[in-house]
Amino acid sequence: MGALTVGEVARESGVSGSAVRFYERQGLITAARTGGNQRRFDGDAACRIRVARVAQRVGLTVNEIRDLLAVLPPDPQPADWQGLHDRLTAEAERRIRDLHAALDDIGSGRRLCEL
Amino acid sequence: MGALTVGEVARESGVSGSAVRFYERQGLITAARTGGNQRRFDGDAACRIRVARVAQRVGLTVNEIRDLLAVLPPDPQPADWQGLHDRLTAEAERRIRDLHAALDDIGSGRRLCEL
DNA sequence: CTAGGACTTGAAGTAATGATGAAGTCAATG
DNA sequence: CATTGACTTCATCATTACTTCAAGTCCTAG
Numbered sequence: 001m002g003a004l005t006v007g008e009v010a011r012e013s014g015v016s017g018s019a020v021r022f023y024e025r026q027g028l029i030t031a032a033r034t035g036g037n038q039r040r041f042d043g044d045a046a047c048r049i050r051v052a053r054v055a056q057r058v059g060l061t062v063n064e065i066r067d068l069l070a071v072l073p074p075d076p077q078p079a080d081w082q083g084l085h086d087r088l089t090a091e092a093e094r095r096i097r098d099l100h101a102a103l104d105d106i107g108s109g110r111r112l113c114e115l
Numbered sequence: 116m117g118a119l120t121v122g123e124v125a126r127e128s129g130v131s132g133s134a135v136r137f138y139e140r141q142g143l144i145t146a147a148r149t150g151g152n153q154r155r156f157d158g159d160a161a162c163r164i165r166v167a168r169v170a171q172r173v174g175l176t177v178n179e180i181r182d183l184l185a186v187l188p189p190d191p192q193p194a195d196w197q198g199l200h201d202r203l204t205a206e207a208e209r210r211i212r213d214l215h216a217a218l219d220d221i222g223s224g225r226r227l228c229e230l
Numbered sequence: 231c232t233a234g235g236a237c238t239t240g241a242a243g244t245a246a247t248g249a250t251g252a253a254g255t256c257a258a259t260g
Numbered sequence: 261c262a263t264t265g266a267c268t269t270c271a272t273c274a275t276t277a278c279t280t281c282a283a284g285t286c287c288t289a290g
Contacts, residue, residue: 007266017267018249026247036256038267047228054230057217062247081226088227092218096211102172103207111196112203113162115169122236132237133279141277151286153237177277 002042012046015053020045027066028052044074051084058092117157127161128168135164142181143167159189166199173207 009029010017023029024039029048031039048069055065068087072080105115124144125132138144139154144163146154163184170180183202187195220230 005266006268016249019247021268022248034256036267037269038256050230051227054217054221054227056247058214058221078226081228084227085221088221089218092214092221096214099173099207099211099214102169103204106169106173106200106203106207111193112166112169112199113196115165120236121238131279134277136238137278149237149286151237152239153286171277176275 002040004041004043004045006039006041009041009045009049013049013053015049020049023049023052023062026062028062028069042074048072055088055091058088059095060088060091117155119156119158119160121154121156124156124160124164127158128164130164130168135160138164138167138177141177143177143184157189163187170203170206173203174210175203175206 004012006017006020010020013020015023020029021039024031029041029045031041031045034040052062052065052069055068056062060068068084072084106112119127121132121135125135128135130138135144136154139146144156144160146156146160149155167177167180167184170183171177175183183199187199221227
């Protein structure tokens with residue numbers, strides 16, 4: 001289970017190694033270190049990265065994602081996932097509303113120039 | 116009519132002077148020059164900038180907006196505005212679809228981690 | 231004509247999100 | 261134990277969309 005290297009987490013999560021290190025620096029994931037100073041992640045890490053990537057599609061920045069994941073305990077329970085899910089959903093819906101508002105501004109009879 | 120300075124276009128369009136100069140460098144707007152090498156825009160410029168800002172809300176980059184505005188002749192006709200409007204609308208709808216797809220991935224019974 | 235504000239350029243800075251490269255270290259294998 | 265691939269850090273580059281700065285020029289009002 002635990003004890004994945006950077007490369008393994010990268011493969012499992014579908015991002016590059018440099019991204020994995022970047023995400024650790026940013027606090028999205030945490031790693032233990034071997035005697036030789038190499039990172040060792042537990043399986044949880046790839047999972048958090050996949051969540052992070054969905055959050056990015058929704059439009060969250062890495063900083064926002066850090067805050068989002070900060071409330072997620074290690075070994076999260078269903079309720080924890082539900083909370084994340086709800087927050088991401090709310091955010092996605094907010095962005096959709098913004099886009100609809102832009103659409104309304106674009107349309108609505110007024111010529112673009114008179115916005 | 117014609118002959119607005121950077122500052123005047125900035126006030127009319129609601130962006131900063133440095134942004135106006137930036138947009139000119141990027142080809143979103145064009146300017147004539149006085150004998151003393153100062154920019155003089157026509158009223159069209161502030162208009163184009165307002166369009167550009169709507170396009171940014173939709174998620175277009177400045178480069179994409181340049182291409183969008185490139186097809187807009189000086190003194191555009193209703194059909195020209197309609198074309199812009201259609202392209203922006205299509206783009207906004209595409210982004211909305213992407214967000215809905217993300218929402219579907221988030222929901223749909225699968226836990227976030229198994230995406 | 232002069233003072234002042236508005237303008238000019240070019241370079242450099244900023245923030246976000248990494249990619250890439252150099253130089254060196256670790257770990258598993260034959 | 262030597263090789264080799266994966267790892268380490270630190271630095272630098274890239275992109276996007278601007279902002280800020282310095283040093284100098286223009287233009288308009290008085």
